[in-house]
Amino acid sequence: MIDEYNREKDRATIERTFEELLKFVERMDEEEQRAMREGLAEESLALFDLLVKPNLSKKDRDRIKLVAEGLLEILKTEKLRVDSWRDKEFTRSAVKTEIRNFLWDDKKGLPFGVYSEEEVKMKADLVFGHIYQQYRDASHYPYVVKFHHI
Template identity: 40%
Template sequence: MKKREVADISQVMVELQSVVDQAVVVRKIKEAGSDSGNRFDISKIDFDRLKQEFARRSDKKTQLMSLEQAIADQIERMMRKNPMRSDFYERFQKIIENYNQETDRATIERTFEELLNLVQDLNREEQRGVRENLDEDQLAIFDLLIQKHNDLNTQQRNRVKAVAADLLAKVKAILAELDRWWEKDNAKALVRNTIEHALYGEGDRTLPDTYELEDLGILTDSVYRWVLETYAEAG
């Protein structure tokens, strides 16, 4: 199968209307403040009906391959924004691995259902920043900061969010003053120091007491690598 240049789960779902006739009901929504055009609201899809109608089709493998490619591309894009989403990639790989071991009708239908469940979870993940009141980059830093502190209460989580937002603002301010910073050791050191100082914080923008001093060095390295991968331009 020829790889889509830009596969989009929402568009694949729209194409699957031919599989389910009128079972898939979608509406276009305009992303506020976005110039990316219209997208389809995946939450409006009748997934249960979609599964039922898929079971009746004779071209299941073709439909499955389209969905598989779209999900693979979607996960790749999401992981570029936030490396802490690797669990979605691992889950996807496991689904495909199980499918490749046996491709009878029952396996194809089960795989389709598992992929649809994954699509719904990916959609919820893409909306998580809104629920956390963070933009995509703030959310990525927040996830890096809490990866080993999943037992934080609401107040502690809010403090980490404040640190993440403050850290990102300070990093962006520094980067705006630097030219091709990723090519210069002194500039890279300045960026790393900015991250480190922001993690120590001040006032209400300090990490909770559950964070140990040795955590800060590890977190500084993790956030710096993310900044380098996200904001350094190639070439």
């Protein structure tokens, strides 16, 4: 009787864990689908989500997609290549400055006249917080390329 109880308990645990895993996979698939709809990699989509605001025109949304991709590329190829960048005040400051300067840039940055000065500062802080949490050092990037079998 005890063995049967334990088997049922284990079965319920396995079923519950499997259901949670399926929900997790479904959420991941939704994000992958959303990234595809937006025309962005998931990594850029994360920055896009931080930068976008309600009621933007399609032109402004498209510009923000370019900002997300461009900023991420600059950070990964230049600023985040320093080992333990988070531990050094100079490199943390350089990353913050790069983010702010990029967002303010007339040619590469956020759409002119759409964001207030306060909004740009807030967006820069949000992006820095995300980069700080997700990109620990040059050898650790949180996003990996996923291959799907056809």
